[in-house]
Amino acid sequence: MNDDFYRIKRLPPYVFAEVNRMKAEARARGQDIIDLGMGNPDTPPPAYVIDKLAEVARDPKAHRYSASRGIEGLRKAQARYYRRRFGVELDHDKEICVTLGSKEGLANLAQAITAPGDVILSPNPSYPIHAFGFIIAGATIRSIPTSPGPDFFQSLDYQMRYTVPKPTVLVIGYPSNPTAETVDLDFYHDVVNFARHHGLWVISDLAYAEIYFDGNPPPSILQVPGAKDVAVEFTSMSKTFSMAGWRMGFAVGNQQLVGALTRVKSYLDYGAFTPIQVAAVAALDGPEEEIEKRREMYKRRRDVLVESFGRAGWDLPVPKASMYIWAPVPAQFAHLGALGFAKELIEKAGVAVSPGVGFGERGESFVRIAFVENEQRIRQAGRQIRALFKGEAREAAE
Template identity: 35%
Template structure:
């Protein structure tokens, strides 16, 4: 009998990755011939803008891009990031020391704990929240401490509820606004409170800002780095995935405190070899895109949001109307929990959605819909739900 090679302990104790599990359920449904309406994963269905694709085409044949890229990212790319931050947030960054390229922001989230978290250190993670916050913590040997995001506190952590002995062991806090999965926004006062706490207990704040450019009410979400004192203790991660429909391109960036950026860079130089420079050139074209050119994309998601929100309301489902992101955080109907309602939708309506408890215990009782199908398809999803609820 062939001997079994055991997994490492750090892998054995990992929960199943949420989106991997959802993918398997979707494949099973499609194999049965189900006409699936996929509202589960935040993967834009709209193609990358043509001018960005053309920039890649122009850059790909250049021989200098066929060698190893620089670990920290091309200086031209980091300058484009710094220029974008200056235009968008009036935040000044040194492209040489305060900007680092990432293979998508997920990679930065996963690697940051490896740079700063020792076994036994605490990492404050939002719940519900992106699973990689806690998974990256566990890989580093740290202890995730889950901060509940509740409707009663505006989906921001109740910082006063975190015990002093936990805060004394804290090395890192993850925040994410506009928030996935709840779509909540963050106020200046809330950011200030987190920054004051980080200064008091000497821990890092990592703000995941992947959704700042997806907003609907004309009020632009802010950068964490706009707040006084933020750069002293924190970094902000961004992705081009959602803003420019570039999920498959795998490019993002980390900005902020130069010492923290340096530590993250130390991990990256040992574990990856950077981003293909032709992709970086395309990303420069994306970051140089006129702000007005993004308005039609926001209009598209606004129409989808309204179709789904109005439809859910018409059948008695309580949803939060998002002012940002392309997610809708929705209470499950009576008689269901998060997982049973997700299974009910999949098996009886051919609709794939994400159970809220997959984002953490505080997500129980909710389900997340992604606005990643067209308006007519969204209306069809509502009509399918109407027949089974």
């Protein structure tokens, strides 16, 4: 029997699996691991959202199949959110599809619009599903820079000139996971103009729209006039409302892309549990203070992390947005590479981070640090890393 499956052959070993294995083994031995690896919020959703979930779940009719594209009330709530937040008008019936988290939506959209051999432009480093959703669908990936500087558009132009067949889709995501880089609306204007000129679809991942720290809310690509002609945008409730396990996201924008995703999903699922969808309406329509409270919490954690790791001897960049720091591997550990350094932190400091190479080969000399532990635990992580660094310095001196 042939077990050389076509799609599985195209997937490399999952880099994070090794780190996860080491975390599990250490915890099985009773070791306390401070986990700053996965972007997994450690606080619950607002109380009124949980109350709404429980209330609707008590309705005997709520346990039937739901709607694959999302209940109408939730699609309307997302349209209200885009109107308030971005000044963008959306047709809840044709331009919004509810997804089981943005990851599922991205993967299923890739299945809907990709033919084997299509060429996709995806940032490197970036969230793995940006590339692998299309790889699973049979596409070929051409990497472009994640940083939104001049090299970004030079790379786009080069790929459109010299790639055969010509790329069909451009994937972008800001604030970036993992690099935390941000863009302004002028950048999106240039992206939309480029896409319209070259006949490219654009997929924008805006999962961290509400996690920002400099007073400048990240824009939506759909704020650009004409963006709906070429673009669809994914958002998620995971980080904004600490609802990661609820698996609730949205695709909004271009009717053709949203329609393709909706049609594929109609064959694959019946949508999220109805009480979750109703509770998501309560979250979207809830007070802005709840979002601000989480934003302030992540800002405090970011500041504590930068300060405490700095005292340990690890100077970190200060991100303007997201819940991550994209940190260069310290010079004394450069020979280990990103994965080796991540293993070293678990084994000798009891701290878990994500190796940058898991987000693409251009992340080889970085690790991603998530502020998903409380401030006390982050300070403890800093002390343990300081002890590791001091120990390495002593060994080098000897």
